[in-house]
Amino acid sequence: MIDPKKVRLMTKLAVYEEGPGKKDLKINCYSKRTYVNIKQLESIIAVTVAYLLGLGLYCFGIYTDIISLGLKFPxxxxxxxxxxxxxIIIIIDFVCTRRYYTKVYDKMREDIKQYDYNLYRLARYIQKEEKDRA
Structure with missing residues (x-):
């Protein structure tokens, strides 16, 4: 006979694993410090590339001044x-990225704790069923 409580618990676990759990379980492989540092490095690289592109566009905008003044250009x-x-941009990015990904990691840990608790409940439920059969 199928037990509705067990089915609900297994469904809840499967929905989590296929939805937000995919990302959470990947993040869970890292320590908080490592995860935040990796995300900060990615962010700094992206901001640096964007800044260099913006700086290049700005230089194209003042290109005529640079050429006309030559060595007199400041x-x-x-x-x-x-x-x-x-x-300034890197400092702001560093602070914002650190805060954001620390919150992301903390939220993930809460979700993983609930997931682990549900797995524990399911394991106990299965053990109880096996014990009752024997």
């Missing part, structure tokens, strides 16, 4: 401003 001023802006 290169040091522009380079200094570009470096300061880059540092």
């Amino acid at each position: 290169y040091q001023k522009y380079i200094l401003h570009a470096m300061i802006l880059y540092l």
Whole structure:
């Protein structure tokens, strides 16, 4: 005979494994520190590429000034401003990324704890059934 409680529990586990559980179970392979550091590195690389592309577009915009002034163009001023802006963007990105992915990891851990608890309940349920059969 099929037990509805067992079916509900197994369905709940299967839905989690196929939905948000796929991502959560992958994240669970990492420690919190490692996961956040990997995501920060990815973010810094993406922001650096985006910044360099934006800087290149800006240089194309002032290209006529650079060519017309030649060596009289204030290169040091522009380079200094570009470096300061880059540092500000990287610091903001670092803080925001760290906060966001720490929250993502903490939420994942809560979901995994519930998943583990449901697995434990299912294992106990199966043991009880086997014990009753014997």
